[in-house]
Amino acid sequence: MSTPYDELSLKLAELVAEQIKSQPASNLALPTGRTPLGAYQVLVRQAQAGQSLDWSKINCFALDEYVDSHEKDSYKYFLEQQLFQYTNLPKTSRHFPDSVDDYDGLIASLGGLDLTVLGIGKNGHIAFNEPGTELDSYTHSIWLTECTRKANQDLFASADQVPTRAVTVGIRTILASRHIILVASGEGKRAIVEKALHGPVTPQVPASFLKLHPHVTVLTDFGDFS
Ligand code: PGA
Numbered sequence: 001m002s003t004p005y006d007e008l009s010l011k012l013a014e015l016v017a018e019q020i021k022s023q024p025a026s027n028l029a030l031p032t033g034r035t036p037l038g039a040y041q042v043l044v045r046q047a048q049a050g051q052s053l054d055w056s057k058i059n060c061f062a063l064d065e066y067v068d069s070h071e072k073d074s075y076k077y078f079l080e081q082q083l084f085q086y087t088n089l090p091k092t093s094r095h096f097p098d099s100v101d102d103y104d105g106l107i108a109s110l111g112g113l114d115l116t117v118l119g120i121g122k123n124g125h126i127a128f129n130e131p132g133t134e135l136d137s138y139t140h141s142i143w144l145t146e147c148t149r150k151a152n153q154d155l156f157a158s159a160d161q162v163p164t165r166a167v168t169v170g171i172r173t174i175l176a177s178r179h180i181i182l183v184a185s186g187e188g189k190r191a192i193v194e195k196a197l198h199g200p201v202t203p204q205v206p207a208s209f210l211k212l213h214p215h216v217t218v219l220t221d222f223g224d225f226s
Pocket of ligand 1: 032033034035036119120121122125126127
C-alpha cells in the first residue's frame with residue numbers, strides 16, 4: 001500500500017520529469033534532505049527500468065552546501081549518490097555553490113533557473129536561508145541555527161559533527177526561478193507551511209517570501225495548500 005509520502009514522491013518525480021521532457025535544456029535547482037529522497041528514488045527506479053530521462057542538456061544547481069563537512073556528509077555527495085550517478089547529466093553541468101565564485105552570475109549566464117525545488121525547515125528556512133535572511137540576498141555563506149543543526153543531527157555520526165556553516169543560494173536567487181516547487185513532508189512541517197503561506201511576508205519566516213512569486217507549486221503529504 002502506498003503512503004502519503006510515496007504519493008508525494010511520485011508527484012514530485014513526475015513534475016521534475018515533465019520539466020525535463022518539455023524543456024530538455026532546463027536549469028534546475030535541486031534540494032537535498034529527507035523530503036526529496038523518495039522522488040529521487042522514483043527517478044532512479046524509472047531509469048533502472050529503462051525509462052531514463054535525457055539529462056544531457058540539463059544544468060543542475062545544488063541549493064546549498066555545508067562548509068568543512070566530511071566528503072560523505074556533503075550535499076554534493078548526496079546528490080551524486082542519490083541521483084546524478086544514475087543519469088546522463090554531464091559532470092560539467094553539476095554545479096555546487098561552494099565551488100563557484102559567482103554562483104548567481106553562473107546561473108544567469110546559463111539563462112536563469114527554470115525550476116527550483118525547495119524543502120522547508122521547521123524554522124521556515126528555504127535552502128539554508130535561516131530566519132532573518134533578507135529578501136535582497138544572493139548566494140552567501142551563513143551560520144546554521146541550532147534548530148537546523150539539531151534537525152539534521154541524525155544524519156551525522158554525532159551531534160558535534162554537524163557543521164556550523166554553509167553556503168546557500170539567496171532569496172533573490174530562488175525568486176528569480178521561473179517555477180518553484182515547495183515540498184514538505186510530515187505533520188511536523190504543517191505549522192510552518194501554514195505560517196509561511198498564510199502569515200505575513202517576513203524575514204523571520206524566509207519561506208514566506210515565496211508569496212511574492214507568481215508560480216509556486218506546493219506539495220505536501222499532510223494537506224492541500226494550493
Ligand atoms: P528535510 O530538510 O527534507 O530533511 O526535512 C528540509 C530542509 O531543512 O530544508
